[in-house]
Amino acid sequence: MSNSSLEQLLRNKSAKVGVIGLGYVGLPLIRAFIAAGFRTMGFDLDQAKVDQLRAGRSYIKHIPAEWIAQHIADGRFVPTADMGRLGEPDALLICVPTPLNATRDPDLTYIEQTAEQIAAVLRPGQLVVLESTTYPGTTREIVLPILQKGGLQAGRDFFLAFSPEREDPGNPNFTAERIPKVVGGIDAASGRLAELLYGQAMAQVVPVSNCEIAEAAKILENTYRSVNIAMVNELKMLFMRIGIDVWEVIDAAKTKPFGFQAFYPGPGLGGHCIPIDPFYLTWLARRNGMATRFIELAGEINSSMPEYVIHRLVEALNNFSKPLRGSRISLLGVAYKKDVDDPRESPSFKLIELLLARGAVLTYNDPHVPKLPKMRHYSVPDMTSCPLVPEYLAAQDAVLIATDHSAYDYNFIVEHARLVIDTRNATKNVASGREKIAKLDS
Numbered sequence: 151m152s153n154s155s156l157e158q159l160l161r162n163k164s165a166k167v168g169v170i171g172l173g174y175v176g177l178p179l180i181r182a183f184i185a186a187g188f189r190t191m192g193f194d195l196d197q198a199k200v201d202q203l204r205a206g207r208s209y210i211k212h213i214p215a216e217w218i219a220q221h222i223a224d225g226r227f228v229p230t231a232d233m234g235r236l237g238e239p240d241a242l243l244i245c246v247p248t249p250l251n252a253t254r255d256p257d258l259t260y261i262e263q264t265a266e267q268i269a270a271v272l273r274p275g276q277l278v279v280l281e282s283t284t285y286p287g288t289t290r291e292i293v294l295p296i297l298q299k300g301g302l303q304a305g306r307d308f309f310l311a312f313s314p315e316r317e318d319p320g321n322p323n324f325t326a327e328r329i330p331k332v333v334g335g336i337d338a339a340s341g342r343l344a345e346l347l348y349g350q351a352m353a354q355v356v357p358v359s360n361c362e363i364a365e366a367a368k369i370l371e372n373t374y375r376s377v378n379i380a381m382v383n384e385l386k387m388l389f390m391r392i393g394i395d396v397w398e399v400i401d402a403a404k405t406k407p408f409g410f411q412a413f414y415p416g417p418g419l420g421g422h423c424i425p426i427d428p429f430y431l432t433w434l435a436r437r438n439g440m441a442t443r444f445i446e447l448a449g450e451i452n453s454s455m456p457e458y459v460i461h462r463l464v465e466a467l468n469n470f471s472k473p474l475r476g477s478r479i480s481l482l483g484v485a486y487k488k489d490v491d492d493p494r495e496s497p498s499f500k501l502i503e504l505l506l507a508r509g510a511v512l513t514y515n516d517p518h519v520p521k522l523p524k525m526r527h528y529s530v531p532d533m534t535s536c537p538l539v540p541e542y543l544a545a546q547d548a549v550l551i552a553t554d555h556s557a558y559d560y561n562f563i564v565e566h567a568r569l570v571i572d573t574r575n576a577t578k579n580v581a582s583g584r585e586k587i588a589k590l591d592s
């Protein structure tokens with residue numbers, strides 16, 4: 151099949167779109183392409199996920215089960231764990247994890263494995279797009295040679311591009327199709343076809359010169375966040391010492407209509423992206439004999455925040471003549487950010503480790519995480535979320551707000567708790583009982 155027949159399939163939306171990795175990124179992407187009128191296939195090695203989808207069930211809070219059931223029934227969404235079927239779709243979008251390994255270097259094993267699976271069945275006329283966040287150079291240096299192993303040539307027989315995912319989980323204003331999509335090809339023909347594909351489903355496509363620009367743009371976005379969050383975290387500690395409320399400072403500063411974007415302090419960085427992606431760049435810099443000092447420093451400050459929170463908790467308990475050892479502490483929120491059920495890299499797990507190591511009598515509540523999940527880098531106790539009832543709150547020596555979920559009634563929490571440590575300024579509108587709140591900056 152030629153370049154022009156793939157173009158025709160994309161133009162009239164009869165192309166079949168396959169998404170590999172049906173997680174937080176892959177499922178919303180499937181939804182965007184179905185909404186645009188495409189038929190889709192979803193590939194995941196995790197048979198349990200495929201079985202759930204086939205049964206019309208959702209494992210991601212903001213993807214409704216009814217939507218899944220509807221498109222399983224009408225055949226627009228075909229989930230499978232059979233990688234032998236990767237030859238069926240005309241476009242394959244790779245959304246597999248890109249974590250760090252034990253030495254905090256990029257772990258590209260998921261991308262490599264996926265490329266091998268595609269290479270085994272790759273046919274002329276297919277367009278492959280890598281969406282997983284990674285360092286600039288991955289598409290050309292890692293994915294391209296694997297796909298070309300069978301003798302097909304990129305840019306002529308098949309097409310290869312990179313387009314970073316910018317999903318903002320839980321943000322109803324920015325669903326996948328409404329976020330501008332940066333697209334860069336391995337060559338001009340690949341870039342043009344990828345631009346055409348996404349143009350059929352996304353509100354705006356931003357074509358760039360090549361895949362390296364697209365890869366670097368994503369890492370820049372995430373590094374920018376990490377560095378700015380570190381800066382406000384550092385300022386929080388300074389302002390706290392001199393009695394200035396950092397949140398009020400940020401609210402004032404953000405009234406400037408140009409040249410300032412607000413970032414907020416917190417108990418540390420969380421999520422799959424911000425704590426991890428900048429280290430892809432650090433690794434690349436090292437490989438090229440350079441250092442990325444901003445990234446390293448930001449990582450250092452952000453990862454010291456859980457210790458800082460514990461330090462503040464110890465001080466607050468001290469005012470009640472209580473040691474942390476033996477104190478009953480309730481941790482509110484283990485998801486990495488408000489209103490999501492994703493616990494990955496959440497600073498709450500570091501807080502849990504630190505609290506247990508110091509002998510706190512720990513329990514937790516999170517309306518979106520009913521049971522503590524197993525985490526790769528932390529030892530997590532078996533624990534289920536405690537109901538947030540007055541007796542429970544009143545029985546705690548301190549309540550530590552780690553995630554500012556909207557489902558929480560902060561007036562209720564402050565009313566019934568004895569001491570509240572608020573790492574997110576979640577209690578800012580609570581009028582009575584403020585003397586019980588040990589905000590970390592005032």
Ligand SMILES: NC(=O)c1ccc[n+]([C@@H]2O[C@H](COP(=O)([O-])OP(=O)(O)OC[C@H]3O[C@@H](n4cnc5c(N)ncnc54)[C@H](O)[C@@H]3O)[C@@H](O)[C@H]2O)c1
Nearest residue numbers: 171172173174175194195196245246247248264282283315
């Ligand atoms: N979650 C986000 O908000 C977000 C935002 C932007 C970018 N990203 C990036 O997108 C990528 C995917 O992230 P995610 O959050 O969706 O991860 P995820 O863990 O939610 O989903 C990845 C899925 O890929 C599957 N998988 C792994 N190897 C596979 C293989 N060889 N073949 C088929 N399936 C395989 C896993 O079983 C899992 O279901 C990462 O690179 C991440 O950095 C994530």
